[in-house]
Amino acid sequence: MRRAAEITQTEVADALGVGDSTVAGWETGLATPDPEKLPALARVLKRDLNDLFPRYGLPNLADLRCDAGLYQYEMAAVIEMKSAGPVAGAERGDRPLRDKYIPALATTYDVTEEELRRAADRSIAEAEERKKGGGEPETRAVAAAPVATGSPGSLAEKITLVLTSSYPGPQGPPSDTEIADAVNAHAGSQVITEEGVHALRTGTEESTSPVVLDGLAAFLGVSPMYFQPDDAVARQVYEGLRLLAASKKGSVGRVKGRGMGAQGLPSDAMKFVNDLVAELEEREPDADE
Template sequence: MPARHFDRSRLRTVRRAAEIYQAAVGEALGVSDSAVASWESGAQTPDPEKLPALARALGRDVDDLFPRSGPPDLTDLRCDAGYYQYETAALTGTRSAGPVAAAERGERRLKDKYVPALAAAYGVSEEELRRAEARSIAKAQGVQVDEPAASEAGNTSAPGAPPESLAEKITLLLDSSYPGPQGPPSDAEMASAVNAHAGAHVITEEDFRDLRTGVTGTASAEVLDALADVIGVSRMYFQPDDAVAAQVYEGLQMLAAAKKGSVGRMKARGLGSQGLSPTAMALINELVAEMEEKETDANE
């Protein structure tokens, strides 16, 4: 995932505006004032592990002073907590930082026994830690992951924009369908509900987590149908945007034909390679029949 953005000019401007000397910043971070000077000049860049402490020393929020253009992976969470990788051995009670290092590289998942301690040390929930882990794995595999929170890179949806990826759609549904402190069901609970509605074991807890976090970008029709039933939305909600657009386009053509008095030509057929679903066509045919009846009455 994208690292936090360090802007040396902004650092200098914020420090001067706060009337804080470089020496005071260095003392707060345990570095020399010359190190701070080198950061502001661009000769060096501070370690990402030091950015949270640097923001605190200047009385600013780390997300404000050093924004990140995407949701955090495991490395980001560790750096945001101010831990160097070698220090995680003490957190997991292992001889080395190997388990965390491997997970950050996306090579293997963390063992369950390491998760509570790391989540507590990083100041996040176990669920958030697992989501970050999924992003690290996805990054290693070159897979599209769940979408960044900001659009600094210019390739993300603007705030408030409709969700595009399957992960975005699932996340939006869960967040909006289960508000309040209780929050949405766990991945295990969602997988169990999907299987119950499907009448078969079609998805595991890990499979659902991968869908929700974007590690997996697609799912079978059986899984999506059951998921739509569980949450209470139309199956069309999970259709790719281009497929939905094709159906909307057909509907618009039908309406245009209706205005020209030629709705009969629309009856019982689709207009494109996608075609309308049988249910949608049945609804349109009912509407066409009603329009034709009204046209006949008007002409008599």
């Protein structure tokens, strides 16, 4: 990409404030750039950040900061504190982000306050997942999608949940182009573009036409009802996708059918889930050791 843009390693190094050898290390795979440098790297290579370094999951607090090209220590000045401790703690998911810091951070990251709050919630959810043994979520610098946590609410979260749960292998989820082509094929005409899929997946666009939702459901293998604003349906599909992802990772024992009260899965469905868990555990009894 650098050569296609007719840019030298020295020009990239100068633009990012690093040495020529550092850039050479990135290109040969011996080193990886800091996520905070990815926006500047995309700019100097004249490529869109999401095109050059795609993210399939929704951003957490650290992602938003890195997408703004800022290091954690720089946040002290933004929140007008002596240290960036409050931001660091919120990024780790150790504590909620205090309301008084939200306006300044949202402005600095060029996002809405609601987007910032949702990112903060994801940071806490990811910390809880790590405590349960879920491991570290991947960042934009790595193409693999992070594991979604919690029942999805927005359309973007619903799409992300299916992509991250149904495509856990090294190949990863389908690209925005592949999704757009499949939806258009299902509709029999062009109803969405690659850019449109990206906007829905990242939350830039929060709604779309019924024909697009039908195509998405058909391609992703879920019921069209999943994309409707029904929390009960979303929770049911979430439980099913968690089971699917766990079985593919050999950790199905962590997903016991528990039921979810009046709005949960019917008793016969819960019996099926538990029977399936038992069957998979019999096949691989040591999968959770």
